[in-house]
Amino acid sequence: MTMQPIWPVGTMEWSKKSSKKTKFARFIPCAGHSLNLVGRSAVDCCLDAVNCSGVINEIYISFSSSTKRWAVLKSHLEPQSKVPKYLSETRWEAHAKATEAILESYSAIIGALNDLYSDVNMKGDTRLKANNLLQKMEELEFVFMLHFWNCVLDHFHKVNEAIQKSDLLLSTCANLYTSLQDIVQEIREDFDELEQQAKTTLPNVDYRTVRRIKIKRNRQGNDGSASGPDALDELSSRDKFRVKSFIPILDALETNLRRRGAVYNNIAKMFSFLANLSLSKQEIQQGVELLMEAYPEDVDLKLTDELLHFHIYVKKNHKPEEKSHLSHTDLYQIIYKENIQMAFPNVEAILRLFLTLMVTNCSGERSFSSLKRIKNELRSSMSQERLSALSILCIESDKLRQIDIDELLDDFAAIKYRKILL
Numbered sequence: 001m002t003m004q005p006i007w008p009v010g011t012m013e014w015s016k017k018s019s020k021k022t023k024f025a026r027f028i029p030c031a032g033h034s035l036n037l038v039g040r041s042a043v044d045c046c047l048d049a050v051n052c053s054g055v056i057n058e059i060y061i062s063f064s065s066s067t068k069r070w071a072v073l074k075s076h077l078e079p080q081s082k083v084p085k086y087l088s089e090t091r092w093e094a095h096a097k098a099t100e101a102i103l104e105s106y107s108a109i110i111g112a113l114n115d116l117y118s119d120v121n122m123k124g125d126t127r128l129k130a131n132n133l134l135q136k137m138e139e140l141e142f143v144f145m146l147h148f149w150n151c152v153l154d155h156f157h158k159v160n161e162a163i164q165k166s167d168l169l170l171s172t173c174a175n176l177y178t179s180l181q182d183i184v185q186e187i188r189e190d191f192d193e194l195e196q197q198a199k200t201t202l203p204n205v206d207y208r209t210v211r212r213i214k215i216k217r218n219r220q221g222n223d224g225s226a227s228g229p230d231a232l233d234e235l236s237s238r239d240k241f242r243v244k245s246f247i248p249i250l251d252a253l254e255t256n257l258r259r260r261g262a263v264y265n266n267i268a269k270m271f272s273f274l275a276n277l278s279l280s281k282q283e284i285q286q287g288v289e290l291l292m293e294a295y296p297e298d299v300d301l302k303l304t305d306e307l308l309h310f311h312i313y314v315k316k317n318h319k320p321e322e323k324s325h326l327s328h329t330d331l332y333q334i335i336y337k338e339n340i341q342m343a344f345p346n347v348e349a350i351l352r353l354f355l356t357l358m359v360t361n362c363s364g365e366r367s368f369s370s371l372k373r374i375k376n377e378l379r380s381s382m383s384q385e386r387l388s389a390l391s392i393l394c395i396e397s398d399k400l401r402q403i404d405i406d407e408l409l410d411d412f413a414a415i416k417y418r419k420i421l422l
Contacts, residue, residue, distance in 0.1 A: 028359060031163040031168070031264065035160055038256040038257055039156060039253075041256050042249050042252040042256070045248050049149075049249055051141075051142070052146065052149065055133065055136045056084070056087055056099065057086070057087045058129075059084045059137075060084040060085060061086075064084070066126075072116060073109065078108070081105050082101035083105070084105070085097050085098040096150075096154060100150055100154075102146060103147065103201075106201060110138070113133055113137070114130075117131045117134060139205070140198055140207055143198040143202045144194060144241075146201075147194050147198050148187075151194070159176050162176060163176060168359050169327070169355070170267055170359050171327075173264045173268075173359050174267075177260070177264060177265070178261060180257050185254065188250050207236075207237035271291070272287075274287075274307065274328060274350065277311045277314060279311070281308050284304050291303075295353070298353065306346050306347055309344070310344045310347045313344075314326065318334065328354055329355065332352065374387065374390050
């Protein structure tokens with residue numbers, strides 16, 4: 001099994017370059033890429049997870065590579081049913097949608113594979129692949145994995161969409177990673193519920209029995225009462241699946257979420273005292289001293305008295321509902337809108353430093369991927385002005401869909417209309 005990198009390569013290169021400019025630059029890995037790597041490590045931790053991803057991909061490739069097979073599949077699907085989708089290696093949004101599509105159209109896909117296998121006019125290779133997919137899809141372990149990953153990826157997908165926003169705060173990112181850890185811990189107790197869902201989808205099927213050749217080993221005198229490799233063989237097929245697949249996946253998810261989320265938590269805690277309005281002067285000084293270790297040239301002990309003064313100003317003039325806490329954005333907006341930067345220069349500088357820490361760079365990468373789709377071999381002679389205009393339309397497609405095209409066409413036609421109206 002290949003080891004995955006701890007941090008995305010692109011952000012590591014950025015860290016090396018930025019560290020040459022300033023030695024106090026804080027390296028924060030892209031939250032979106034880190035979450036993708038968490039999922040990737042969980043899929044690679046056991047064979048049942050790898051098999052589930054492989055079968056989902058095989059289903060898509062088998063039907064999409066032939067218009068005839070795709071027509072057979074469409075004949076079994078309802079008009080609003082979701083079709084199989086390709087599993088992307090980098091975009092885990094595709095994993096969530098692909099798993100949901102297979103689970104929703106499970107019966108239709110089984111029916112289409114049965115038709116392909118029983119059709120004597122089909123090629124022998126096609127019938128063989130259809131039979132192999134049928135056998136894999138009709139295993140209880142595969143259906144269990146479908147329900148399990150559908151549950152996990154649904155939470156991951158929603159968090160992944162939230163952390164790709166350009167205005168995401170570091171503290172919010174840390175809280176989202178912590179919430180995913182809590183969700184994974186709760187799913188650990190849902191094995192029986194997931195098993196019941198799998199048996200509802202695939203009744204009258206039990207776990208496969210794995211037969212192994214037992215190797216007898218002479219026990220040595222210093223072995224004691226340690227359990228050997230035969231201890232796992234004594235478990236039932238259900239317990240083996242739970243111990244060898246279900247629990248290792250959850251352990252991998254929880255471990256990687258904790259390790260990668262610790263980076264955001266540590267930095268967020270470093271600046272958390274700025275927004276806590278109930279701290280005493282001694283507690284504020286402890287937070288300032290901790291911040292001075294990371295930014296010795298930007299922070300000094302003058303920040304203690306200035307921050308205490310600022311907290312009093314906010315509590316007296318704004319009277320927040322929860323006087324003990326406001327967000328860093330709210331505090332900076334107070335300074336900016338009321339134009340009191342001269343009164344609290346150090347507080348304003350530290351808040352600006354925290355709010356400008358880059359949490360994710362997925363939005364920028366999405367722009368480059370849109371440009372790649374637009375600038376293809378058929379548009380090699382496109383002018384720069386037209387390329388820029390099409391790129392903006394593609395990147396901001398959500399706003400473009402809100403515009404009334406008919407009204408624009410009428411305005412354009414009125415401008416270009418040459419005939420003089422009498």
